[in-house]
Amino acid sequence: MLAQLKRAPSYGLQLAADLARFRTLFSSEGTIYPLLARLRKLGYVETSWQESTTGPPRRMYTITSPGDHALSEFTKAWGPFINEATRSLTGKN
């Protein structure tokens, strides 16, 4: 979610559509909203309102500086983690 928002600020329906291709991570579109609420509570994303030409005003989600930092830390840890997990599962050194 943070990686998606780092690429560009977005709103719920658009985020849901973008993340729908990651079926393992998001089993249905509605499950993104508890996560967005948690990220906002943690201060990793912030919201603002933007007028829409096609419908009601949109609640836009934007990654914050702490959110960007958390994403960087996660990205740094993810590579070694996935490598070690793969080695552990395959038994290769």
Added chain:
Amino acid sequence: MTSRHNNPIVDSYLRSLDRALAGRDDHAEILESVREHIDEALSAPAGNESDSERVQRVLGELGPVERIAAALPEDPTAAAPADTIWADVVIMLAAFASIALIIFVPFAAIPLAVTTLTWSIVGLVRVKQPSRRLGFLRVTVVASTLSLLLVAFAAAFLLPSERTGEITSITIVETPGPVPTP
């Protein structure tokens, strides 16, 4: 909680989600976000779908309300707001105070114990994750219940049941004889 589109199926879905999220502190935010998602999705050009097909598709893509509510449980390590904790502590102390009041003002103990018991039971229903609040609320339930039991015990065994000169029963004795006629 209704959508802008006043669709009964959407309204029913939002009511179910409202119930499924009950007790979470992010309840309103999630519910409002899902409502906005539905409003935005239903505002898009319809294409070849009928209205009911579109509603079914949008709600189907959102998924069952239970799945949304279970997607990310509330953070159990998150502290409850300080004012709620303080309120729980005050109510717990009031429950203990109701026990002490039994000796001095027993009739004031009853409403106090009922109030603290009600507060703590409502709190226990709402707090679904382990937290510091649970401890205070459980102690309050025990203290309030104990207070009410002591009042009941005192009323049953300590209050005098018969007093001199007090009428405790009336016996009607029928005597045979002619019934007077007017």
